[in-house]
Amino acid sequence: MNMRVIGGWLLVVLALAAVPVALPSAFYLGIATHALIFAIFALSLNILIGHAGMSSLGHAVYLGVPAYAVAWLTVQAGWQPVPTVIVALLMGTALSALFGILALRASGLGFLMITLALGQVMWGAAYRWVGLTGGDNGIRLPARPALLGFDLSSALSFYVLVSIVLLIALCSLWQFDRSAFGACLRGTRDQPRRMSMLGHNVWLIRWAAFITAGFWGSVAGVLYCFDYQFVSPQALSLPQSAEALLMVVLGGAGTLAGPVVGAIIITVIKTVVSSYVDRWYSLLGLTFIVVVSVMPRGLVPGIASWLRGKRA
Amino acid sequence: MTLTRRNVLQASAGAAALALTSNQARADEPIRIGFLTVKTGPLAAGGIQMEQGMLAYMKIKGNKLAGRDVQLIVADTGGSPQGTRTKAQELVERNKVHVLMGPVAAFEALAIGDYCEAQKMPTLGVAAAEDMTQRHSSIWFARATSSSGQCAHAIAHYAAKELGYKRMAVIGDDFAYGHEQNGAFLRVFEDNGGKVVQKLWPPLNAPDYGTYVSQVKTNIDAIFMSFAGSNGFRFAKAFNEYGLAGKIPILGGMTAMDEAILQQTGDDGLGIITASFYSPQYDNAANREFVATMQREYKIDPGYYASGPAVEAAILEAALLSVGGRIEDREALMKAVRANVVENTVRGPVRFDSHGEAIGNVYIRKMVKQGGRYINNVIKTYPDVSQFWTYPEAEFLANPVYSREYPPAKNLES
Known part of the structure; x- marks a missing residue:
């Protein structure tokens, strides 16, 4: 590892540690926590969009299903937090394995439509299967549980947990990107036919990427349920999937920092700016249009190349 | 029985008011009402009327309830449970509101139920979900409109x-x-x-x-x-x-x-x-004035959405009068909400059952x-x-x- 890489990671850790100092009120810390959870979610979607080159409009499945699993297992089955979290993660990941088999029969627009359809199926099930999900009324999680003796009820302790999970996600996705597998995945994105001729199983590589995305999405889903302590079909809805897509594209697909930046910007517009601006949806749209027309590859790559241009 | 309960309450409120007369600075502060509504998305039409109803009613009241100035803080939930939760937290923790009104939709109200309970936040709801005043009723929640x-x-x-x-x-x-x-x-x-x-x-x-x-x-x-x-x-x-x-x-x-x-x-x-x-x-002075104000300001007759906040505001004012304007005493306030019989709301007389739902x-x-x-x-x-x-x-x-x-x-x- 060279100094720049170490410096970069130190900066991330420092920034995460600085947030509770700079924003001592529980309310702002709560918003920072929402943003980081969506950063994990956007990072998981970025594996598909950025690394595998496959746009999905059904990623909310991996946010919503584990969230429902956590709420249901805790409230209805009375399970302890640790087995609940493990089973919820397994469910989300297993579901992504299954849906991967279905969706990867196609690529490009076909893939997009199949993921959209699968997402709508799950949304419809959550909406209609009232006995299991409470339908429109959702399921309430009475309190944030203590995980391994670590009490999560305060805003600060939950923020610390989410920050640690985000750091783990960033580290492992960074390694993922640098690994031979990451290189293969980019190969299938850019030259699938050549990869296949070289003897790589393109389908299997994509499927593994799909499952990895599903796993990290599920991690975000579990945290989402702990955060809001409420799950309703909205967590599985198309707008939720589209919002994650927007975060990735806004920040910069294929980069590590991009989805995080995108998630922070969109969360801030949704929660903070909306208190001052009535037409915040329009502002969100406008931001997106400006970024896409000025920096078509997203904010992070756009600013990076602008800085390089200035230095040269 | 209601009468005795009310008497006891007024007596205790009076005692509390005496105990706190030294704390005049607080009573001069405006009453902060957090108003959760929807101004974007498919529920926006109803949500905007709700806000108009509240604004019209407060205009009639000269922006005062029970002699105290009112500061209305309106938050747009975007019609999603997550948004409602974030906005409720903002109103409670950052704006330090004394009471919450709204939100529009049942699933929004259900998303913040536990939070309001944990925060002991007096909430006057309009969303119609049955269980909010039935199987999951809370002393911190009352609804002066109607269940589904x-x-x-x-x-x-x-x-x-x-x-x-x-x-x-x-x-x-x-x-x-x-x-x-x-x-x-x-x-x-x-x-x-x-x-x-x-x-x-x-x-x-x-x-x-x-x-x-x-x-x-x-x-x-x-x-x-x-x-x-x-x-x-x-x-x-x-x-x-x-x-x-x-x-x-x-x-x-x-x-x-x-x-x-x-x-x-x-x-x-x-x-x-x-x-x-x-x-x-409905023919009483409050409603005649409310309808006239809605027609003058917004060119519509008030209906379900617009009238809800006007009824809730009247209930709040009556409760405030029973506790001597001291909205800070949340428990006494919510007890007064349920004990009062308010004759002159825009929907007519309203009293409450033991679950916090209006009888009217x-x-x-x-x-x-x-x-x-x-x-x-x-x-x-x-x-x-x-x-x-x-x-x-x-x-x-x-x-x-x-x-x-x-x-x-x-x-x-x-």
Whole structure:
């Protein structure tokens, strides 16, 4: 590892540690926590969009299903937090394995439509299967549980947990990107036919990427349920999937920092700016249009190349 | 008994006020009301009217309740449970509001129920979800408007007893609010000798009601619709386009023919009978002024959405008067809300049951054209309607909440 890489990671850790100092009120810390959870979610979607080159409009499945699993297992089955979290993660990941088999029969627009359809199926099930999900009324999680003796009820302790999970996600996705597998995945994105001729199983590589995305999405889903302590079909809805897509594209697909930046910007517009601006949806749209027309590859790559241009 | 409770309360409030007269600075602070509504997305029409209703009412009151200035902080939830939760946290933790009003939709209200309970936040709700004042009631929550079933019970009784209908169909939006209204209608209608022979559930955002209108049985006496927003207007239009107008009468719930959409509905809605906890025709000083202000400021008659906050604000003011303006004493405030009988709200007299739900008038209204304008003309008033209708409370609460399947429809014909 060279100094720049170490410096970069130190900066991330420092920034995460600085947030509770700079924003001592529980309310702002709560918003920072929402943003980081969506950063994990956007990072998981970025594996598909950025690394595998496959746009999905059904990623909310991996946010919503584990969230429902956590709420249901805790409230209805009375399970302890640790087995609940493990089973919820397994469910989300297993579901992504299954849906991967279905969706990867196609690529490009076909893939997009199949993921959209699968997402709508799950949304419809959550909406209609009232006995299991409470339908429109959702399921309430009475309190944030203590995980391994670590009490999560305060805003600060939950923020610390989410920050640690985000750091783990960033580290492992960074390694993922640098690994031979990451290189293969980019190969299938850019030259699938050549990869296949070289003897790589393109389908299997994509499927593994799909499952990895599903796993990290599920991690975000579990945290989402702990955060809001409420799950309703909205967590599985198309707008939720589209919002994650927007975060990735806004920040910069294929980069590590991009989805995080995108998630922070969109969360801030949704929660903070909306208190001052009535037409915040329009502002969100406008931001997106400006970024896409000025920096078509997203904010992070756009600013990076602008800085390089200035230095040269 | 109510009287003794109130007396005790006033006495204790007086003692508390004495104890705190030294703390004058706090009493000079404005009362901060956090107002959760929806200003973006599909629920925005109702949410904006809710805000207008509140603004109009506060304008009449000179922006004061019980002699204290009011600071209204309006937050847009975006119509999502997550957004509602974030905004509720913002209002409570950052703006330090004394009381919450809203939100619009049941799923939003349910998303913040536990949070308000944990924060001991006095909340005056308008969303109609039955269980908020039934199986999951809380001392921190009261609703001065109506539960989903409260008005539907009354119109079901009217249909069976006054109109003499025997066979009816029910149609409603396929979400909890529609399910609860139709369940309530079915129960009272069948207990009074009627039969519900058909249930139809179009999705909330059905683009066109044609396919549903064509399924409606023709050998029925009438159809009950429990739509929200502008869906009632759209259904009535489709109903008439298929030539069913005048052949099958339409009845509706409290949001099916809202005053806000009456002028758009026009002739398509003539003769539709609906039930609501509020009528712009109700004749008292508060309501005359409220209706006039709404017409002057926003050019609409107030209906379900606009009147809710006006009723809640009156309830809040009465409770404030009972606790000597001291909104900071949250527990005494919420006790006063439930103990008071408020005679002069815009919907008429209101008192509360032990679960925090209003007991008040329900108006049966028929849409007519009068002086070039369309209005819902009151044809009967059911006084003192409880959310439990005439059923014993314990028995009512032992049953599951009204849903798509409950109460079971035994008389469906395929």
